[in-house]
Amino acid sequence: LTAGLTAAVLGSALAASGCGAGTQTAVPFPETIQVQNADNSNTITVTGTEEVKITPDMARITYSIYTRAATASACQEANSLDLNKAIETLKGLGEETSIKTTAYGLQPIHNWNSDNREITGYEMTTSLTVSDIPVDQAGAIISQSVEAGVNGIESVDYFSSNYDATYQEALEKAVAAAQTKAETIAQAGGRTLSGILHVEEQSYNPAARYSNSDTLTYGAGAKMESAADMAVMPGQLSVKATVTVDFGMNP
Numbered sequence: 001l002t003a004g005l006t007a008a009v010l011g012s013a014l015a016a017s018g019c020g021a022g023t024q025t026a027v028p029f030p031e032t033i034q035v036q037n038a039d040n041s042n043t044i045t046v047t048g049t050e051e052v053k054i055t056p057d058m059a060r061i062t063y064s065i066y067t068r069a070a071t072a073s074a075c076q077e078a079n080s081l082d083l084n085k086a087i088e089t090l091k092g093l094g095e096e097t098s099i100k101t102t103a104y105g106l107q108p109i110h111n112w113n114s115d116n117r118e119i120t121g122y123e124m125t126t127s128l129t130v131s132d133i134p135v136d137q138a139g140a141i142i143s144q145s146v147e148a149g150v151n152g153i154e155s156v157d158y159f160s161s162n163y164d165a166t167y168q169e170a171l172e173k174a175v176a177a178a179q180t181k182a183e184t185i186a187q188a189g190g191r192t193l194s195g196i197l198h199v200e201e202q203s204y205n206p207a208a209r210y211s212n213s214d215t216l217t218y219g220a221g222a223k224m225e226s227a228a229d230m231a232v233m234p235g236q237l238s239v240k241a242t243v244t245v246d247f248g249m250n251p
Contacts, residue, residue: 042249043197044185048178049242052170056158056234059138060210062102063128063145064152068109068121075122076106082149083126089148093141095130103127127154135234157210158234167204170241175199178245186249194248203242 065082069075083101090099104126108119128150133141135158142153160166179193186193 042194042251044182044193044247044249045244046178046181046185046247047202047242047244048174048176048181049203049240050170050173050177051238051240052166052173053236054160054162054166054239056160056237057135058159058161059133059135059234060129060131060157060159061133061138061142061145062154062156063130063150064154065126065128065149066123066151068123070121072106072108072122075124079124079126082151083128085149086128086145089144090130090141093137093144095133095141098131098133100129100131101126102129125152158237159210160237163209163237163239166239167241170239171201171243174203174241174243175245178243179247182245182247186247191249194250196245197248198246200244201241202244203240209237 063086065079065086067075067079067082069078087099090096104124106122106124109121109123110117111120130141138156142156179196183193
């Protein structure tokens with residue numbers, strides 16, 4: 001029986017390889033046969049999210065300097081004068097290395113009620129961003145900048161110098177939360193976890209390290225209160241981390 005079965009198998013293999021059938025193409029006989037187990041019953045995937053609050057200790061202020069004049073050259077000259085005064089004031093406050101001009105624009109002012117939309121003047125706005133300001137100095141810096149010629153504050157962004165360490169803490173807590181969730185699910189099915197198979201970070205966003213305040217803008221000639229330092233209320237910054245974790249389960 002064994003010899004007959006062997007002969008039958010060999011005959012089938014020879015027939016498949018084209019032996020004895022001159023018109024058939026030879027098919028190589030596989031050396032090994034791989035079997036893949038598609039059963040995922042020993043894996044559980046969960047998502048963990050955790051949030052840690054932190055008080056910002058640094059600020060980033062974006063100012064705007066707005067001017068109007070009858071001619072383009074006069075408008076640009078007046079804007080440059082106010083801009084230079086603001087920059088010199090900020091340098092005197094120790095902010096020289098963190099000053100950056102981020103935007104500027106000069107535009108004509110049209111009389112839209114006239115037939116030919118005549119130009120009645122020009123307006124120019126320059127944006128100036130100052131970074132890495134200690135929160136406890138932000139109010140004084142804003143007030144003195146206003147006195148130096150700044151007539152608009154586009155935004156005040158807050159962040160923490162300990163953001164990275166806080167984010168690592170949130171990541172650890174997110175993984176721990178995922179494990180607690182997976183253990184609960186596994187125990188409900190009478191199983192236990194064997195360990196972590198794969199972890200994927202879902203939440204990293206560099207822009208999230210900044211907390212944005214309201215925008216304050218003022219037109220040409222407007223007066224901003226600067227008799228006393230402006231109050232700065234940064235509140236708290238939310239640092240959130242989310243991970244997706246694959247856990248193995250014991251049989």
